[in-house]
Amino acid sequence: QVQLVESGGGLVQAGGSLRLSCVASGRAASAYAMDWFRQAPGKEREFVGGINWSGRDTSYADSVKGRFTISRENAKNTVYLQMNSLKPEDTALYYCAACTYYTGGTYNQCFYWGQGTQVTVSS
Secondary structure (H helix, E strand, C coil): EEEEEEEEEEEEEEECEEEEEEEEEEEEEEHHEEEEEEEECCCEEEEEEHHHHHHHCCCCCCCCCCCCEEEEEECCCCEEEECCCCCCHHHHEEEEEECCCCCCCCCCEEEEEEEEEEEEEEE
């Protein structure tokens, strides 16, 4: 069993930055790829990006590429989502998840989810 707790969300103006954290606890948490997802009101949940178990490889959705960066510190069981140049369309509830793949995709399975942290970007 793995528990995930996100933090770091908040209200920020367009063009600003936020860093989200996801702290994992439980056995073998570091063995999973860690993915970030988001869901805006009235929209489907979408893959934001992911990082493999070692932290060596990352993948991002086109909508955030070049603005968001994912990193992880396995010694702290923590994954980060650094979000720069935020836009109003980035407003959503952000979730981290322990998954099979860091690239998302149809065959990706996510076994554990956090409760989410709200990010609101004002124009």
